[in-house]
Amino acid sequence: MIPAALSDRRPYLRDSEDARRAALVAAVLDLVAEGGVDAATLRAVAARAGVTPGLIRHYFGDKDGLMRAAYGRMMAAMVDPCLAAADAAGVDPVARLAAFLAAALDPAALDGRTVTLWAAYIHRTRHDPALRAAHEAGYLAFRDALEALIAALPACHLPPRVAAIALNALLDGLWLEGGLLPQGFVPGEVQRIALTAAARLLDLPELTELSETEGP
Amino acid sequence: MIPAALSDRRPYLRDSEDARRAALVAAVLDLVAEGGVDAATLRAVAARAGVTPGLIRHYFGDKDGLMRAAYGRMMAAMVDPCLAAADAAGVDPVARLAAFLAAALDPAALDGRTVTLWAAYIHRTRHDPALRAAHEAGYLAFRDALEALIAALPACHLPPRVAAIALNALLDGLWLEGGLLPQGFVPGEVQRIALTAAARLLDLPELTELSETEGP
DNA sequence: GCCTGAATTATACGCGTGTATAATTGAAGG
DNA sequence: CCTTCAATTATACACGCGTATAATTCAGGC
Structure with missing residues (x-):
């Protein structure tokens, strides 16, 4: 096992599905309001929600699914x-x-x-x-x-x-x-x-x- | 001189500055109305106006200039x-x-x-x-x-x-x-x-x- | 009739995007 | 305690974007 100080891998934090979906949707709305639809990239959304882009795919399938929600x-x-x-x-x-x-x-x-x-x-x-x-x-x-x-x-x-x-x-x-x-x-x-x-x-x-x- | 049949270079057609600006602006409005702001890429605008992307830069400086017009x-x-x-x-x-x-x-x-x-x-x-x-x-x-x-x-x-x-x-x-x-x-x-x-x-x-x- | 310069095209570059897939983590069940 | 599986992260890829710059074409002044 690699010591935390040497591993730059993002800490693995679990959360409920509802909380994750809500956080991601809230991040989208914040970003869109601040900088328009262009600002709501998957990377930016994930960063604001404190997760990784892959999670969006896991919960919403693709970007359209996220935007609809x-x-x-x-x-x-x-x-x-x-x-x-x-x-x-x-x-x-x-x-x-x-x-x-x-x-x-x-x-x-x-x-x-x-x-x-x-x-x-x-x-x-x-x-x-x-x-x-x-x-x-x-x-x-x-x-x-x-x-x-x-x-x-x-x-x-x-x-x-x-x-x-x-x-x-x-x-x-x-x-x-x-x-x-x-x-x-x-x-x-x-x-x-x-x-x-x-x-x-x-x-x-x-x-x-x-x-x-x-x-x- | 290379024969036209062998040159795939786009024919060089001159036009007035007013006509070019108007055509480019019209192309922007069409594209935005059809597919949203995302659809109005410089390449798409130039194609619809029948010119080359570089011309946009020539007349409007950058994309923001075009959008403002x-x-x-x-x-x-x-x-x-x-x-x-x-x-x-x-x-x-x-x-x-x-x-x-x-x-x-x-x-x-x-x-x-x-x-x-x-x-x-x-x-x-x-x-x-x-x-x-x-x-x-x-x-x-x-x-x-x-x-x-x-x-x-x-x-x-x-x-x-x-x-x-x-x-x-x-x-x-x-x-x-x-x-x-x-x-x-x-x-x-x-x-x-x-x-x-x-x-x-x-x-x-x-x-x-x-x-x-x-x-x- | 060349020569200068603006109008126009062509090419290249670097970046950020959405998507796909593989690697890891941790919790729950037997 | 070990296994299993979903949750999560990491990495890679191909593409289209805006921008920059160089190469061409044409028209008008001398």
Whole structure:
């Protein structure tokens, strides 16, 4: 046996399969957000996850498998908090909608990192059928949730589908602009605009004061 | 002199500097739209433009120079038609706005190719200062034009800045969704939703019939 | 009618990539 | 205690990339 001091072989550390998969996926998302898809080379991913490139092949088969897993994780991280916020807001339809909107444009989600990450994947969704399916599923889940929230509203003069599409587009656009040009808005402005515009689209009384109920 | 039949050297064809730059930039945009940024290698770009990789270096210095030029061209192709449509619509503020909106969501602009192209560049705008400046300039030009159109409107209960941001976000989102999920909408639906939502946001009478004045 | 110089092509280099396969490690079962 | 097998690392390979530089071709000035 070769003494540790003389062997430059990387120490052999075991871990659970779940932990390894999670670490590798997290490394991909970090790298993509920092330097674009190009930065997420297998070697860089492995280094950040503290393992060796071969392990990626062991767990994900090839690079496409890794990227697909990372994309699924990203979509969940974007959509789930909004659904959870609505559910946590109780039963009042207006409060539920306001909570959903506020969560969608939460400063954490508005981070340019997330937008960059999302954009970096978009072009792949057009050519990779698996990614495309994941994209459509996530997008429609979000829009359907929005449509359900709108349908539960007391009075809305627009068909729920139309209102959901328009409101969803408004959220997407604000999320995009807020994430890409953070210094173009004063803090909280993006959320306020979303609530104002949503109120006008849906014939609702002003929603803005609802979001300011988070006192210290 | 070696007979042409024996020389496999590519025929030497001269062209103007403008034509060469335009051909190379067009080749970049085509390739990026088709296969993402990865597909736009210097060799592939040169082949599509009918030249040799060395020419790219001659005209653009390095790959970054090429990509910057292509980005500027893309932004102009997205923004200019909207400005032109508004100017061509005469002096009525409402007609001008409707024309601008319709142009922004024109089927040609709504092509998934354009969205893909745009997304493919986004992550670079976060790290490349020159691209970032180009992005901000194009974005703000668009939004300022929108704000000017809104400010000229007869009555608007929203501050022009807020209305412009919201409407711009709505356009961005619809453009995104329409381009990425074309089969998720019936033809013309995206434009109709944009006009309906804009009318509600701006306290305007319905705008939808304005876009249907294009009879044969 | 040559000669200069820009436009264009050709070739070579070094590097990093994804993939494949072999070598090692350690834990669990008999 | 030994065997077995999955988890992990190490090494090798072939390829395409961006860049650099040298060789060619053509047009215009003298």
